[in-house]
Amino acid sequence: MTEPLLSIEGVSVDLPTARGPLKAVDKVDLVLAPGRTLGIVGESGCGKTMLSRAVLQLLPKRAKLGGRILFAGRDMARLSPEELRRLRGPELAVVFQDPMTSLNPVLTIGTQIVETLQAHLGMDGTVAARRGAELLAAVGIPSPEQRLRQYPHQLSGGMRQRVAIAIALSCEPKLLIADEPTTALDVTIQAQILDLLAREQKRRHMAMILITHDLGVVAGRTDEVAVMYAGRVVERAPTGQLFARMRMPYTQALLAALPRLDAPPHTVLPAIGGRPPDPTRPLPGCSFAPRCRYADLTCRNDKPLLRDPEGAGALHACWHPLP
Amino acid sequence: MTPLLSVRNLVVEYAIGGHTLSAVSDVSLVVARGETLGLVGESGCGKSTLGRAVLQLRRPTSGRVTFDGKELTTLDGEALRLMRRRLQLIFQDPIASLNPRRRIGDIVAEPLVIAGVTDKAEREKRVREVLTAVGLDPDLVLGRLPHEFSGGQCQRISIARALILEPEFVICDEPVSALDVSIRAQILNLLEEMKRRYGLTLLFIAHDLAVVKAVSDRIAVMYLGKLCEVGPTERLFKAPAHPYTALLLEAIPVPDPTVRPAANVPGGEPPSPLAPPSGCRFRTRCPRADVQCAAEVPELRNLGDGQFAACHHPLI
Numbered sequence: 001m002t003e004p005l006l007s008i009e010g011v012s013v014d015l016p017t018a019r020g021p022l023k024a025v026d027k028v029d030l031v032l033a034p035g036r037t038l039g040i041v042g043e044s045g046c047g048k049t050m051l052s053r054a055v056l057q058l059l060p061k062r063a064k065l066g067g068r069i070l071f072a073g074r075d076m077a078r079l080s081p082e083e084l085r086r087l088r089g090p091e092l093a094v095v096f097q098d099p100m101t102s103l104n105p106v107l108t109i110g111t112q113i114v115e116t117l118q119a120h121l122g123m124d125g126t127v128a129a130r131r132g133a134e135l136l137a138a139v140g141i142p143s144p145e146q147r148l149r150q151y152p153h154q155l156s157g158g159m160r161q162r163v164a165i166a167i168a169l170s171c172e173p174k175l176l177i178a179d180e181p182t183t184a185l186d187v188t189i190q191a192q193i194l195d196l197l198a199r200e201q202k203r204r205h206m207a208m209i210l211i212t213h214d215l216g217v218v219a220g221r222t223d224e225v226a227v228m229y230a231g232r233v234v235e236r237a238p239t240g241q242l243f244a245r246m247r248m249p250y251t252q253a254l255l256a257a258l259p260r261l262d263a264p265p266h267t268v269l270p271a272i273g274g275r276p277p278d279p280t281r282p283l284p285g286c287s288f289a290p291r292c293r294y295a296d297l298t299c300r301n302d303k304p305l306l307r308d309p310e311g312a313g314a315l316h317a318c319w320h321p322l323p
Numbered sequence: 324m325t326p327l328l329s330v331r332n333l334v335v336e337y338a339i340g341g342h343t344l345s346a347v348s349d350v351s352l353v354v355a356r357g358e359t360l361g362l363v364g365e366s367g368c369g370k371s372t373l374g375r376a377v378l379q380l381r382r383p384t385s386g387r388v389t390f391d392g393k394e395l396t397t398l399d400g401e402a403l404r405l406m407r408r409r410l411q412l413i414f415q416d417p418i419a420s421l422n423p424r425r426r427i428g429d430i431v432a433e434p435l436v437i438a439g440v441t442d443k444a445e446r447e448k449r450v451r452e453v454l455t456a457v458g459l460d461p462d463l464v465l466g467r468l469p470h471e472f473s474g475g476q477c478q479r480i481s482i483a484r485a486l487i488l489e490p491e492f493v494i495c496d497e498p499v500s501a502l503d504v505s506i507r508a509q510i511l512n513l514l515e516e517m518k519r520r521y522g523l524t525l526l527f528i529a530h531d532l533a534v535v536k537a538v539s540d541r542i543a544v545m546y547l548g549k550l551c552e553v554g555p556t557e558r559l560f561k562a563p564a565h566p567y568t569a570l571l572l573e574a575i576p577v578p579d580p581t582v583r584p585a586a587n588v589p590g591g592e593p594p595s596p597l598a599p600p601s602g603c604r605f606r607t608r609c610p611r612a613d614v615q616c617a618a619e620v621p622e623l624r625n626l627g628d629g630q631f632a633a634c635h636h637p638l639i
Contacts, residue, residue, distance in 0.1 A: 043503035157366075158592055186365035186530060189592060191574040213504060216576030220583060243580050255578055257508035259537035265556045266515060269537065271508035275473055 003073075005174060005207050006032040006055065011067035013050045013059060019280045024050040026231035026282075027067065029306070034174065035205040037198075039218030039239065041254075042228035045276060048211050051228070052177050055209075056094055057084055072174065089120040093168035095197075097180035099160035102167075103152040109136075109163050110148030113170060120171045135166040139196055158189035162196070169200055176201070179211045194221055215255055219243060227251045230276055230287035233306055237314035247316040250288045286319065294320045325392065326353035327524050328377065328492060333386035335369070335376045342597050346372040347383075348548040351623075354492075359518065359525040361539030361556070363532055363571065367596060369548040370528045374494045377526070378410055379403060390492065408438055411485040415497035417477035421469040427454075428465035431484045438488055453483045456520065457513060475506035482513065486521055494526045499534060511537055532571055536560060541629070544568050547596055547604040550623060554630035564632035564639045567605045603635065611636045 013025040025047040032038050042048045053059050055069055057076050069076040071092065079087065088094075096102050104112055113132035117123045123131065129148065136144035139162040152160055161181060168176055178197060182190035198221050201208045210222055218225050218239065226236040227248065235248040246252040256270040274291045277283055286304050289295040298319050306317040335347040346369040354360045364370045375381040377388050379395050388395040390410065398406055414420040421430055428450055435446045451461040457479040469477055478498065485493055495514065499507040515538060518525060529535050535542055536556055543553045544567060552565040563569040591608040594600055603621050606612035613636070621633040 043505060156592055187532070188365065188570055188574045190576070194576075214576060215504075215578040219576065219578045219580045239580050243578070254504055257505050258578060259508075259511070259533040261533055261536065261560065261575065261577065263537070265536060265539055267537065268515070269508035269512055271512055272505035273509070275475065275506065 002033045004031040004070075005034045005072060006030075006209075007070045008051070008055065009068040009070070011051065011054055011065070011069060013047070013054055014064040014066070015050075015060065016062050016064075017280060021064075022279045023231050023282055024063075024279065025054065028228075028231075028233050030226060030233065030236070032175070032207050032209065034207055036224070037201060037208045037210060037222045039222035039225040040209060040211045040228060041213065041215055041218055041225060043213055043254075043276065045230075045279065046228040047231040048228050049179055052094075052179055052209060052211055056088070056092065056177065086120075089116065089173070090171040091174050092177070093171065093173035093175070094177045094179065095161070095164050095168050095181045097183050099157070099164040099184075100152060102164050103160060105152055108149055108151055109155075113148070113163075113167055116167055116170050131170070132166075135170055136163070138200075139163075139166045139169070140192070141166070158185055158193065161185060161189075161193055165193070165196065165200070169204070169206075172204060173206060175207045175209070177209045177211070180213070181210075182217065183213070190217075197221075215258065227254070230282075231279065232287065232317065233315075234288065234318070235314075235316045236306065237316075241312070241314050245314070245322075247314065247321040248288075248318045249292050249294055249320075249322060252322060253291075286317070296320070327356040327358075327391055328354040328526070329387075329389040330373075330377060331387040331389070333373065333376060333388065334384045335372050335381060336384045339597065344597050345548050345599070346596065347376060349386075350545075350548075350550050352543055352550065352553060354524055354526060356491075356524055357522065358541065359527055359539045361535035361542040362526060362528045362545060363530065363535050363542060364545035365530055365593060367547075367593065368545045369596075370545050371496050373545070374412070374496050374526060374528050378407070378412060378494060380412075408434075408488045409490050410492045410494070411488070411490040413478075413481055413485050413493060413495045413498045416501055417474055417481050418469060420481055421477055423469050426466055426468060427472075427480055430469070431480065431487055434484060434488045449487060450483075453487045454480075456486070456517065457483045458509075459483070473506075474502055475509060478502065478510050479513065482510075482517065486517060489521060490523070492524045492526070494528065496528045497530070498527075500529065500531065507534070514538060532575055544571065547593060547599050549604055550633060551605065552630070552632045552634075553623070554626075554632075555628070558628060558630055562630075562639050564626055564630060564637040565605075565634045566609045566611055566636075566638060568632075569638060570608070603633070 008028055008030040011025055011028045015022045015024050028051055040048045054065055110132055114128040117128040117131055132148055133144040136147055141147050141162050182193050222239050225239050225242050226233045229250050235251045253272045257272055272291055277287050285300040285302055289299040304317045304319050306315045308315045331351050333347055333350045337344045337346060362370050376383045431450045432446045440446050454461045459479055499510050527538055539556050542556050542559050544551045546567050551567045563572055594607055600607050602618050603616040606616040615635050621635050623631045623633045625631055
């Protein structure tokens with residue numbers, strides 16, 4: 001077994017709100033080996049973004065972090081701001097949903113790439129500019145020299161996301177966190193960007209966390225998938241195994257709720273009734289119990305832990321797992 | 324049978340800094356009574372503009388829009404206002420489309436007020452009926468404000484508001500794209516149920532082909548202001564004729580790891596609608612494009628079985 005690159009141990013994130021503390025992430029354990037891809041799937045408010053922000057140490061100021069995050073053997077919470085700055089970029093990089101939030105609108109693309117390369121790799125200006133053009137070409141941007149002189153608003157959404165990916169890859173990170181990288185993009189562009197990420201991930205032997213709400217996005221492009229609901233990981237398994245046999249009723253319901261391409265029009269979708277619980281009012285039992293058709297008294301009273309009862313490498317948090 | 328809605332040679336142009344952006348260029352389509360027509364395309368293809376031009380919320384530059392035998396493009400004032408009761412619109416962002424300072428009861432009742440229903444008891448009765456129909460408990464929602472509701476519930480409220488005048492035709496513009504998967508299925512089911520209950524005809528605009536397939540009898544595919552292909556839903560999925568339709572189908576992420584994601588979806592991005600390519604607008608991204616595609620604009624041709632495609636080299 002290789003040494004994990006990232007290990008998330010019992011991580012919780014609490015956010016103070018006017019209505020009391022909000023448990024955004026609740027005792028999550030995850031490990032990621034070098035060069036592997038982990039998909040984190042869940043709906044809005046399930047805590048997937050907060051978890052990634054905890055890894056990046058980019059949590060809101062008032063957030064309370066519990067547990068431990070080890071990246072390449074280092075305890076992230078104990079690093080000084082200077083150590084973190086040196087880590088982000090060369091070792092740990094991120095691509096956000098909206099590239100406009102990570103690109104500076106008043107600087108040219110070139111300035112932003114060159115700055116990154118100068119700051120982290122100590123390249124001089126000319127070398128960095130040449131490397132910048134290479135990076136843009138590598139992520140599929142036509143006429144890269146010209147693009148370097150342009151501003152973010154002059155590019156389409158897909159092109160901007162390519163630039164954000166080029167910047168994230170520029171320092172050859174060991175781990176790339178892609179947080180809904182294609183949600184804001186059109187479907188044909190989405191496929192291109194996912195292909196690009198998969199190609200660069202393999203080529204660079206880089207580990208990747210792909211965060212998405214779309215089971216279709218993780219299906220063909222991850223080694224392992226963790227499904228989150230109400231702040232917890234409720235199921236985690238190698239991707240093929242998960243799709244072949246979903247044990248947690250929520251995962252299965254989430255898949256069933258997607259319109260199927262092979263179903264005729266006007267097929268009634270098996271929708272999940274109700275909605276996720278209020279995160280400021282945690283439930284004593286399973287968070288999915290109020291929406292689950294298999295739930296009984298045990299589910300309502302006792303929280304199921306994520307476990308692997310069969311030792312098959314597939315974990316689920318459920319009192320009545322599906323066969 | 325005459326269609327309920329017929330759009331002929333519709334053109335919508337915007338003037339942008341001395342240029343003309345043709346958002347919809349020469350689109351013709353029909354929607355039969357009781358049918359759902361899905362309208363699919365990527366951002367900027369003109370699908371929303373087309374929807375708005377049908378409702379005369381954006382006046383078309385040229386072309387005709389005929390609803391139940393009446394020409395809408397020449398209607399105005401009171402006549403247009405009366406006609407609008409029969410055509411309604413549901414927006415993408417359910418929260419932004421509700422006035423944050425008004426109570427749900429007033430929001431849903433507003434179309435009745437505008438329509439001149441002065442009897443308050445009658446209005447409340449109808450508000451209660453339609454809220455119940457969309458799956459909300461009137462007693463729990465009437466007095467509350469939009470921010471107290473989730474996105475899915477706000478979309479139910481929007482649907483209630485669109486249905487309270489019992490329209491015949493509803494345009495749904497990306498009604499579920501802002502919603503989570505589990506909520507999306509609830510709203511799609513609700514729209515189908517409302518369609519049956521109120522005998523609606525729908526124009527369902529979306530970028531997601533899987534979502535469109537779930538609700539549409541026929542699908543129209545748009546690219547850069549023009550229709551590429553129109554056809555019965557199942558036929559279009561089984562045998563797309565236009566390469567752009569095929570590309571859209573291939574790009575859908577399938578939630579099954581045994582289905583390999585399409586390797587290298589043909590590259591490129593839609594060109595600027597300010598300077599669309601000559602001939603076929605899709606040719607710059609099309610693997611089948613040749614000189615003819617650059618020289619001649621392909622007309623929408625009948626391929627049989629209700630399928631039409633605007634392509635010089637169709638796939639079937």
